[in-house]
């Protein structure tokens with residue numbers, strides 16, 4: 001008789017890494033859903049992760065090109081052979097004093113930290129192509145501030161106090177695909193008395209759910225926020241103990 005169990009795990013279909021449950025039957029994942037114990041929720045992309053897991057096109061072992069570039073001819077090689085090809089190429093690049101030419105593309109979240117360390121150890125900070133998702137923002141922050149912003153949003157359900165305010169600025173929590181739990185968290189916080197303010201030129205699904213929608217002009221973000229900061233400072237509306245700490 002076969003076995004079947006719901007196994008708690010994390011979705012890895014996007015950087016949100018939602019907490020999910022996977023129904024595993026005889027060693028095969030059959031179904032995915034959010035893990036209610038961890039406030040998780042699975043979006044359609046997360047549930048489609050099963051297709052990726054068992055796709056015949058999924059890369060499962062090192063493949064070496066044997067035909068001309070673009071010809072699509074590859075052959076399977078061992079991990080040992082792959083490692084020796086890679087180390088030889090990396091050593092050659094470094095010996096030529098060109099380690100800075102190594103470019104990697106990956107998303108800089110928790111499990112990629114060792115990759116950052118490797119790249120730093122190999123030849124100083126090496127830029128990444130990062131062509132996907134909000135990676136341009138991440139690279140801009142690395143270059144200008146030297147650090148990666150915390151793009152994992154803490155659940156509004158836990159962090160917004162009763163009667164607090166949630167402000168979404170150009171953020172499409174209800175219409176976008178990033179952290180499937182966020183829309184539900186926002187609605188939970190609203191049910192507990194939080195107010196939702198949406199700042200966006202477009203009347204988005206988020207704006208439709210907002211207590212207040214502020215339709216600024218496109219490109220007017222900086223003026224809007226400078227005005228907001230000016231008002232808060234000149235009217236003394238900020239937390240003085242916190243704001244004047246260290247001054």
Ligand code: SF4
Nearest residue numbers: 011014018046179180
């Ligand atoms: S938002 Fe969707 S795809 Fe991304 S981690 Fe959560 S369930 Fe997976």
